[in-house]
Amino acid sequence: MVMNISNQTSNAAEDTHYNYLALVFGLLLIVIVICGNVLVCLSVCTEKALKTTTNYFIVSLAVADLLLAVLVLPLYVYTEFLGGVWTLSPVLCDALMTMDVMLCTASIFNLCAISVDRFIAVSIPLHYNRQQVDNRQLFLISTTWIFAFAVASPVIFGLNNVVGRDPTVCKLEDNNYIIYSSVCSFFIPCPIMVVLYCAMFYGLRKWEETRKAKLRCHMSPGPGRKSPCPNLLIDRSPTESKLDNLHLYAQSECPFSKSYVDNGHGIQTVAYPPLKYSNSMEPERKHAKINGRERKAMRVLPVVVGVFLFCWTPFFVVHITRASCETCNIPEPVFSIVTWLGYVNSALNPVIYTIFNTEFRNYFRKVLRLCC
Structure with missing residues (x-):
């Protein structure tokens, strides 16, 4: 009897320690997520750059x-x-489940939308608007939230109201819906992101190769002339030099044409724009729109994808396994841990998307100096 009382006291102490640990960690996570994401919103709203x-x-x-x-x-x-016990109304539980599914899905869909936007910026940079939001960006952002609500809406419309529902447990009651929401929220957008990022990296690598070839074309000395590009030095009359230079430009490997002419008042440089009929120049003109800042920002995308997969893959694997396999016994602590790991991603997103950006970093420093 004494031993049983001792064991019960010990178990109660362990439960109390676990509960307070979850409380402290949860409150800390909430503060970090709010502060980080508020800073992101304020920085974009107040900083012109x-x-x-x-x-x-x-x-x-x-x-x-x-x-x-x-x-x-x-x-x-x-x-x-409270140790996983739900003490509030079932209606509030349904609202909580709806918001949970919707906002987690929106977060993942926004990551996918960013990958689509970055892919467009690399693939067709001449048609990509970098200065203001156009219809394409508005469509992507709106679609993100509409699809997120569409995935989560069955819960608030009564899907959780099943016979024999335990009012002390707040969870998704329909296993078919769990599989459906997991596929829509993770198993479809995740491969899309990976494919787009791989295509983006391939495009950036081709851009780098083209840029290096262009630099070699202009800077490496060739036999009998100062540059391997025949249009860089033409010492003739202004009219003849211009006509010949235009002809040589269409055949040159270099995308830009310069000619040095003597008009009687000293040597002058004449630059000719790219010819519209030169189809071979189109990839160069498109890739030329990608600036150095964008290239540096895109190089952190492996970190973004890696952290995203690390945080969300365990949750959705456990989530869909628990719903599809009735004989699989997954302990509650495991489910709790992978759920917390998914929520941690919301705290890491501001760090990932801002720590590598000079403007964001300077704004954060300015705010921290004012606060401290």
Whole structure:
């Protein structure tokens, strides 16, 4: 009898320690997510240099993570603090499940939308608007939220109201819906992101190769002339030099034409724009729109994809396994851990998308100096 009382006391102490640990960690996570994503939104709204099309996608992602920290995480932390017991109304549980599915899906869809936007910027940079949001970006952002709501809406419309529902447990009751939402929220957008990023890296590599070839073309000395490009030095009369130079430009491997002519008042440089009929020059003109800042930003995409997969893959694998395999016994602590890991991604997104950006970093430093 004494031993049983001792064991019960020990178990109660362990439960209390776990509950307070979940409370402290949950509150800390909420503060980090709110502060990080609020800073992202304020920086884009107040800093002129940050008002670019890509950053509006990042603001949409930050809003999803911010709403998750305000509407979902507090109730989830409260439930974890009570040891997983739901003490509130079933209606509030359904609202919580709806917001949870919708905002997590919106966060993932926003990451996918960013990959689509970056792919477009690399593939057709001449037609990509970097200064203001156009219809394509508005369509992507709107579609992200509409699809997220479409995936989550069955819960709020009564899908969770099943016979024999346990009012002390707040969870998704329909296993078929769990499989459906997991496929729509993760197993479809994730491969799309990976494919787009691989295609983007391939495009950037081709851009680098083209740029290096262009530099070698202009700077490497060739036999009998100062440059391997025959149009770089033509010492003739102004009219003849211009006509010959235009002809040589269409046949040259170099995309830009310069001619040095003597008009009687000293040597002058004449530059000729790319010819519209030179189809071989089109890839060069398109890739020339990609600036150094964009190339540096795109190089951090492996970090973005890696962290995203690390945070969300365990949750959705456990989630769909639990729903599709009735004989699989997955302990509750495992499910709790992978759920927390997915929520942690909302705190990491501001770090990933801003720490490598000089303008974001300078704004954060300025805010921290004012606060501290």
